[in-house]
């Protein structure tokens with residue numbers, strides 16, 4: 001297994017169902033198999049959003065595969081992940097003349113959405129394919145030279161106060177998502 005860093009980027013981690021289940025499943029599997037996965041839960045490390053840039057960059061240097069694990073918020077990544085990207089992927093580290101530190105590493109976007117898959121299509125409620133909404137991250141990956149793997153997405157996993165959900169089913173589907181992610185990490 002390649003050395004794998006999982007950036008868990010949920011702004012209200014204790015309230016999360018899907019993201020938490022994915023992270024917990026991977027933690028247990030990693031421990032059981034003595035794997036090489038490190039986790040960094042951003043909201044636990046940085047409840048005030050003050051990212052320790054050097055610590056994050058050091059872990060990135062260690063990693064051969066980087067997973068960004070997040071809930072899809074407003075057709076994008078949540079603010080805490082954007083702050084992490086803004087702070088950590090700085091000039092001279094991730095891009096620019098000497099900024100080649102992430103080049104050649106694998107990058108996996110792993111996320112859940114509230115909306116169903118069929119809503120992410122031209123002419124449907126969300127108007128765009130999910131891949132189109134990911135263009136800023138795709139281009140970020142191009143710039144920093146990472147190898148972007150096919151995203152791992154679970155649609156229809158809303159965790160929004162007022163919207164009724166079947167938690168048992170959500171946890172089951174989140175576990176399946178985690179298995180897909182683990183197998184992808186192993187296959188690289």
Ligand SMILES: Cc1cc2nc3c(=O)[nH]c(=O)nc-3n(C[C@H](O)[C@H](O)[C@H](O)COP(=O)(O)O)c2cc1C
Pocket residue numbers: 010015016017018019020070071072073074075076111112113114115116157158159160
């Ligand atoms: C502030 C906020 C914005 C959201 N924006 C979107 C969105 O743009 N598209 C979508 O499909 N789901 C959206 N959702 C639903 C989340 O993606 C969903 O609740 C999350 O993936 C569930 O994961 P969790 O249990 O780890 O929180 C949003 C939820 C919140 C709270």
